[in-house]
Amino acid sequence: MAGLDVLMERGVALDFIKEISTIPGGEEIVQCIQCGTCSGCCPASFMMDYTPRHLVAMIRAGLREEVLSSQAIWLCTSCYTCTYRCPMGIKITDIMYALKRIALRSGKYPRGLKVEKLSKEFVNMINRYGRNHEAELVFRFAMKNPFKSIKDIPLGWSLFSHGKLPLMPEKIKDVNKIKTMIQKAEEVGGL
């Protein structure tokens, strides 16, 4: 691991980087050479509180709380540019996904994020119908913050009037099978 001697000399705990490197897809994080290719090609890095390179450095420095509560991991659009270009083969996008999940489970995620709310509504929808019902998703999400959503009414109407938002959900034939699978997947575990 690059910089290992420095970390050892300074007595930095390696728990967090170990946690990340044992997640499927996270193994290569120990190889980071801090070249900054990821931050340079990330389309969202200029709006992030910590760029992807910075986040990896923080993971290595054991700054668990700071990483999990950062806004940056929620701005990742999973475009995979960093993953493709990383010269050390680190799957940064998959690590960003993992950080989202760890942040949610540990309750450290920053509150009030729209993408986190939308994700949860989306998951409930899929578990309920087996497919996404976009009209209901849009409505439920808007109802999270009705006053702010007023400005979105024209957009919703434009979608509807162009036939883009069927009101009835498409369900799969046996939704119970999805429920059974989700139950089992949660039982066998994983991140």
Place this chain on the structure above:
Amino acid sequence: MMEYIYYPGCSLKATSKAYFESINTISAPLGVNFKELEDWNCCGASLYMGINEMNSFALCARNLALAEKEGKDMAIPCSGCYTMFRKTNQYLKDYPEIKEKIYKVLEEVGLSYNGNVKVRHLAEIIINDVGLEKISSLVKRRLEGLNVACYYGCLMVRPKGGVEDTENPKSLDRLVTALGANPVFFPAKVRCCGGTLVGLGEDIGLRMVRNLLICAKDNKADLMVVTCPLCHMNIDVYQPRVKKKFNLGFTMPILYFTQLMGIALGLDKNSLGFKSLIVPAEPVVSKYL
């Protein structure tokens, strides 16, 4: 007639009706049968992956298991779904512990999966299996003089593993040339459209859409073609908002590549989904209709 197992994905049944309709319209003339996978479920998309990975793999695995029974390549028009299935196949192969867990989940609903489904993007199937020579021979109205920005987006080319060049893909450009149109220089061809950030109204998402539009306009594009429902949603549906926010002095029609093919093949314009576009395409394409 070439046959594929077709996984349309949730968006094609709603917001990207134009894609669904135009695929239906062009497939017979191209000699392709896209047979819809029976009782398919959502792939989970990027949002589910951010909440729970195992559930997300399980959702994909069910579709893969159903598709495997059919014994044909899987044709996927949505780049998001395409990547979710590719990723599930890859993780089942690379991580025995995930494979074991997912197999248990499938067993619970009487399914099994041996990892044999070939996951392919519908655009790639049309370009490589139907072939540009055949497409070119079927063209009834050459799109002479039409400048097209070919936008590949992220998930058709990344993560690496598809058949397409990751940094500078050219297959859509070649397709557009086969239709008689002119693919313009478009260096933003694989830059991100903003994904889910656009619909959330995040400033950064709208900026990403703006950058794509400006890049296409600066290079004299008359319209942009896309291969993904979410890209289309972001660049077409949100274009009026982006235009207002950044004072853009132009609009640009955003078409699915299948719609452009439909025009060139001389097919019925009423069955190519033009009515569901937010930025009207007629001003630019009417002379070819």
